[in-house]
Amino acid sequence: MRITGLLLCGWLLSASCLAAIDPALLKPLAAEDSDAKIAAIVALAQATPEEALPVLKAFSDNSLAVVGERVVIVDGERVLDASSNVEIRPAPAAIETIGINNRVRRELSAALAALRLFSSERSVRWQAAQEVTLSAEVKMLPLLDKALAAESDPEIRTRLQLAHAQASLGSTDAAVRHAAVRTLGESSSPKVRQLLIPLTEKRGDNWVEPDSAVRAAAGTSIRSIEQRLAWADNLGRAFTGLSLGSILLLAALGLAITYGVMGVINMAHGELLMVGAYSAWAMQSVFRAYFPAALDWYLLAAIPVGFLAAALVGVLMERIVIRHLYGRPLETLLATWGISLFLMQVARTLFGAQNVEVANPVWMAGGIEVLPNLLLPWNRIIIVAFSIAVLVAMWAILNLSRLGMFVRAVTQNRPMAGCVGVPTGRIDTLAFGLGAGVAGLGGVALSQIANVGPDMGQGYIVDSFMVVVLGGVGQLAGAVWAALGLGVFTKFLEGWTGAVVAKIVVLVFIIIFIQKRPQGLFALKGRFVES
Amino acid sequence: MVRRNFMKTVSAVAVTAAFGLGSLSALAAETIKVGILHSLSGTMAISETALKETALMTIADINKHGGVLGKKLEPVVVDPASNWPLFAEKARQLLSKDKVAVVFGCWTSVSRKSVLPVFKELNGLLFYPVQYEGEELEKNVFYTGAAPNQQAIPAVEYLMSKDGGEAKRFVLLGTDYVYPRTTNKILRAFLKSKGVADADIMEEYTPFGHSDYQTIIAKIKKFSSEGKKTAVVSTINGDSNVPFYKELGNAGLKATDVPVIAFSVGEEELRGVDAKPLVGHLAAWNYFMSLKNPENEKFVKMYKDWAKQNKLPNAGTVVTNDPMEATFVGIHMWKQAVEKAKSTDVDKVIAAMAGQTFNAPSGYTLKMDETNHHLWKPVFIGEIKADGQFDVVWKTKGPIRAQPWSPFIAGNDKKKDAPEGK
Numbered sequence: 044m045r046i047t048g049l050l051l052c053g054w055l056l057s058a059s060c061l062a063a064i065d066p067a068l069l070k071p072l073a074a075e076d077s078d079a080k081i082a083a084i085v086a087l088a089q090a091t092p093e094e095a096l097p098v099l100k101a102f103s104d105n106s107l108a109v110v111g112e113r114v115v116i117v118d119g120e121r122v123l124d125a126s127s128n129v130e131i132r133p134a135p136a137a138i139e140t141i142g143i144n145n146r147v148r149r150e151l152s153a154a155l156a157a158l159r160l161f162s163s164e165r166s167v168r169w170q171a172a173q174e175v176t177l178s179a180e181v182k183m184l185p186l187l188d189k190a191l192a193a194e195s196d197p198e199i200r201t202r203l204q205l206a207h208a209q210a211s212l213g214s215t216d217a218a219v220r221h222a223a224v225r226t227l228g229e230s231s232s233p234k235v236r237q238l239l240i241p242l243t244e245k246r247g248d249n250w251v252e253p254d255s256a257v258r259a260a261a262g263t264s265i266r267s268i269e270q271r272l273a274w275a276d277n278l279g280r281a282f283t284g285l286s287l288g289s290i291l292l293l294a295a296l297g298l299a300i301t302y303g304v305m306g307v308i309n310m311a312h313g314e315l316l317m318v319g320a321y322s323a324w325a326m327q328s329v330f331r332a333y334f335p336a337a338l339d340w341y342l343l344a345a346i347p348v349g350f351l352a353a354a355l356v357g358v359l360m361e362r363i364v365i366r367h368l369y370g371r372p373l374e375t376l377l378a379t380w381g382i383s384l385f386l387m388q389v390a391r392t393l394f395g396a397q398n399v400e401v402a403n404p405v406w407m408a409g410g411i412e413v414l415p416n417l418l419l420p421w422n423r424i425i426i427v428a429f430s431i432a433v434l435v436a437m438w439a440i441l442n443l444s445r446l447g448m449f450v451r452a453v454t455q456n457r458p459m460a461g462c463v464g465v466p467t468g469r470i471d472t473l474a475f476g477l478g479a480g481v482a483g484l485g486g487v488a489l490s491q492i493a494n495v496g497p498d499m500g501q502g503y504i505v506d507s508f509m510v511v512v513l514g515g516v517g518q519l520a521g522a523v524w525a526a527l528g529l530g531v532f533t534k535f536l537e538g539w540t541g542a543v544v545a546k547i548v549v550l551v552f553i554i555i556f557i558q559k560r561p562q563g564l565f566a567l568k569g570r571f572v573e574s
Numbered sequence: 575m576v577r578r579n580f581m582k583t584v585s586a587v588a589v590t591a592a593f594g595l596g597s598l599s600a601l602a603a604e605t606i607k608v609g610i611l612h613s614l615s616g617t618m619a620i621s622e623t624a625l626k627e628t629a630l631m632t633i634a635d636i637n638k639h640g641g642v643l644g645k646k647l648e649p650v651v652v653d654p655a656s657n658w659p660l661f662a663e664k665a666r667q668l669l670s671k672d673k674v675a676v677v678f679g680c681w682t683s684v685s686r687k688s689v690l691p692v693f694k695e696l697n698g699l700l701f702y703p704v705q706y707e708g709e710e711l712e713k714n715v716f717y718t719g720a721a722p723n724q725q726a727i728p729a730v731e732y733l734m735s736k737d738g739g740e741a742k743r744f745v746l747l748g749t750d751y752v753y754p755r756t757t758n759k760i761l762r763a764f765l766k767s768k769g770v771a772d773a774d775i776m777e778e779y780t781p782f783g784h785s786d787y788q789t790i791i792a793k794i795k796k797f798s799s800e801g802k803k804t805a806v807v808s809t810i811n812g813d814s815n816v817p818f819y820k821e822l823g824n825a826g827l828k829a830t831d832v833p834v835i836a837f838s839v840g841e842e843e844l845r846g847v848d849a850k851p852l853v854g855h856l857a858a859w860n861y862f863m864s865l866k867n868p869e870n871e872k873f874v875k876m877y878k879d880w881a882k883q884n885k886l887p888n889a890g891t892v893v894t895n896d897p898m899e900a901t902f903v904g905i906h907m908w909k910q911a912v913e914k915a916k917s918t919d920v921d922k923v924i925a926a927m928a929g930q931t932f933n934a935p936s937g938y939t940l941k942m943d944e945t946n947h948h949l950w951k952p953v954f955i956g957e958i959k960a961d962g963q964f965d966v967v968w969k970t971k972g973p974i975r976a977q978p979w980s981p982f983i984a985g986n987d988k989k990k991d992a993p994e995g996k
Binding site for chain 2: 077078105142144145146148149152233234236237240241272276279280283286287290391395396397398400402403408409410412416418420421422423492493494496497498502534537538541542543546
């Protein structure tokens, strides 16, 4: 009877087929006290499992409410009676949402996961098995037994067996516990280790785990889990280093051209990053206003816009100011510093002194779980990939294109390049524009992880110069190695000393390094090096 | 031609300016000048700009209802740009050049410490609207934000309670300056008194404006997996909160596993963040925008109207928060005290402030303590909802008295609960 009913209705979908829930079971959900709420959730889930699901789901989404005495589900504009799932018309006015806190939320997700273990869809069961593993307790054993008996998918079975082992840890039978501890040794989740550690500890004079064989097995299991965890930890740390390195590289790459290759000490470099970041914000605003459906893709449009906007600013800077100051580094430094102040003030006047909000597109939110304790956020992965792409493009332009050849020719030997007909003035402008444009790209990327405001460039100018000087002036490869090295070095140091001390140590290291090796990691060799 | 036009414009502007100045000085006799000292740029602008707007709104509202002692209030706004020494300079300018009767301002404790000597030297009056670490009691300052026992201690007590998740291990995370350092010192002593071992407390600091929280989040994850229930107490200030919460959301650290309770994050700071992955994380304050009472409805509506009238950025989505409420309460209490003293003289106003009460948007009648210059405040703990608002999950029965000298710091039991020289 029940099975045919289920077949007819499908699972969870057609609410009208479900029997009504006794309102007396629903009412205690609205209790003031969390203990009473939790008791009500458990009672409801046991009494009418299928019917309870939509109610509990609404509860965990914060859309369960009370109208007078009646418990209702708020679904957008509609208000449904929770016991019969029938829409109430007209929608009542005085709706009071039932508040939940973290403790109730935890109970709810456990109850929901337990109910979903019997869903007909594999993905739902898979998800549920994962959630059950987080909260398995001895009182859930009968439920897990039932689920294991019904489950045929091998992957989900493995998960459930882990959950089952976890729940069996609380069993009174030493043999059951022993088997459970050994099964758990297969896990690589920090949660499991957390469960096993108490088994090897003493409380007062007595062992928490009375059976010595179980204790020994627990010790072995913990060690094997820890090995896997340590591996993932180091992998995670290396990734954060790589991610910081890619950000440093994006910030410094533009400078590697303007300063590294052309020799212009550009103090306004940070502001070129800012121009790029504001372009991302501007594109977001444009998409919000005109193409709200495609809002998630504003970032793709921001890439060319950021490049062009910053390149334009760079070309203007070069044409108006910098070209008159070639070969006079001190004056260039002062002039570009002035430009930096000017650009900041322009941004402040145009967009306000406050930071502007640049949201991550949906496809950049969240992350992929590589291992149970290693989750790589999407925005970091995408930025690493983006910096590699920019780097490859830069390398190709400098080494494969005609413009790149001219740029290299002019920087290596200006008079000779002029003699063979290279328009050195125009090449300077284009090269500077290219460097500025790349800085703009860096700004677009930075807008996704840092705050976008008029002074944002100030925070990156020191880092950028650090990377270029450390890498060796005049080289792209130097900048790449310096950025990666600094990123990984800073991150491993941060893990060990904390962020404040790490910053100091890195700066001290740079000072010592530059004293010992002023030419940087990679020095240009050959006769064209200016003395 | 162009040049001539330009000259015309310049002279026109100059004439207007001259007239403007003339009319201002004529008015000066009939107005009371009020200083507003909040960072409108730099790392703290995210938090402080809204306080400037609240102060201007409250002053405009008071003026609309007849002003103070029959005179209009005239706000003087300066921008100390999140630059601590500049705070002192601007404060001196407000007190000695503009001759303001009172200053409403500062957010970070380091800025307050920077202006204190100026207020003491020139006998000025400062209303400080933000929760802070205590350990200070000055005759020239009224503290309308919370002391540690009105925010930090109840928050940690909640985390240790059954509903808060019975946390046994704590990460104390903050920006590196006096407020987080002192608060964490107090919290460490408090946790010790509750039997939490030193090994179960991790303290981490980041510089102002820090934007890469990957390592710290990874550390928190690791720390929380070493056994026992863990909670994070965040005293991160300013725009670092945006990258911190972004990283927290992306790293999948859920509130049901490791709740984060923040003391400097309110509705305003969450505007720049997608709040959906943050549901369930907590904040402790003495006011939330979501509180339901008639005073709060009036306050929220007043601010929304103000934002629309003045075309503030994103006027459609403006929010109110705790320090804004404290600013609002502070200005009204100062007005009441001036009316009681029948003068704006600093010493007379300070005397009249004792015992002032005000029906605040938090839904309680708040009282300025008779002796210790701090406000009695109720404490609320809220969980972040998907729309960036807070759902109150715990509150005190009523306003509680501030303890600026925390009993958890050695030697404080001998300190007097009233400012020196009063």
